Amino acid sequence: MSAPLRLILFDVDGTLVDSQATIFAAMRAAFSAAGLETPTRPALLSGVGLSLPVLMKMLVPEADERTQDQLVTGYKEAYHDLRLTQGAAHSPLYPGARGLLEQLSETPDVLLGVATGKSKRGLDQLIEAHGLERMFVTRQVADHHPSKPHPSMIDTARSEIGASQGDTVMIGDTSFDMQMAEAAGVAGIGVTWGYHPRDALGSAQHMVEDFAQLAGVLNKFWTVDHE
Missing domain, CATH: 1.10.150 (DNA polymerase; domain 1)
Incomplete structure (x- = not known):
């Protein structure tokens, strides 16, 4: 199976x-x-x-x-x-971001996507500028959805991929990301290097300080939390 x-x-x-x-x-x-x-x-x-x-x-x-x-x-x-x-x-990748994306994209049964307040044009150009075209199999943007924290982006991404709530994770730096994850019934992982303070990410199930720690949390999420 x-x-x-x-x-x-x-x-x-x-x-x-x-x-x-x-x-x-x-x-x-x-x-x-x-x-x-x-x-x-x-x-x-x-x-x-x-x-x-x-x-x-x-x-x-x-x-x-x-x-x-x-x-x-x-x-x-x-x-x-x-x-x-x-x-x-104009929008540099955070240290460790590319390495983790490459690692995850090569992991069997793992698919990557984005859920962003950016427009489709803005996201596509950013992805192209950083050479990330092959990374993301689903791209959910502001053009096609209500604003975060409405769960539409996550619900649509899950539907496109065929992933269950328990097998979906949302990673973000704002309260809107964590509230969206909660509304969609999926796990939210908050990152502390972004634009909202740590105490605004209260609904996050996990908090990480850098991409190295994020890799460990993702691994533990499925190997431990989902045994």
Whole structure:
């Protein structure tokens, strides 16, 4: 009897790549173009992971819908320009990320995916910039789903792969990732190197400090927790 498929889903910004400098620069450009003061860095990072329309409503709830739409468009354009000028450097991989992804992608019965607040265009270009095209068999993006923490991204990924709740793990750096995992009935692993503080990841079943520790937790998750 073959082993069940195991699905590992990764958030992107703050989990696989450190994009905060680019996020802040694009936000500054968008708010400046709209004649508004840019929110503080902590305020911006607290909303990373949400889809852009939801994020803008959180950042400037007093603004009308037209202004919020302008901010979304301005951010996308600025981020795209930064990506074109900087290449992969606009969102560098965290130390250890590539090695773990390569290790996991070669593991029998393990499939990798992403669940991100990025757009499809943004995610595809980031994956191409880092040469990760062969890594992810499912890519769930903001274009096609309600914003995190709605479980739609995880539910759809599981359906595409045919993975059970017990054989699915969501890895992320924000409270939204952990809440999404909880809502989808799957295990959540919180990473501490990202954009939300450790105490915001309270619903995580495991917490890790680096990619080496993450490898050990993933191995223990299936060899011990699922015996």
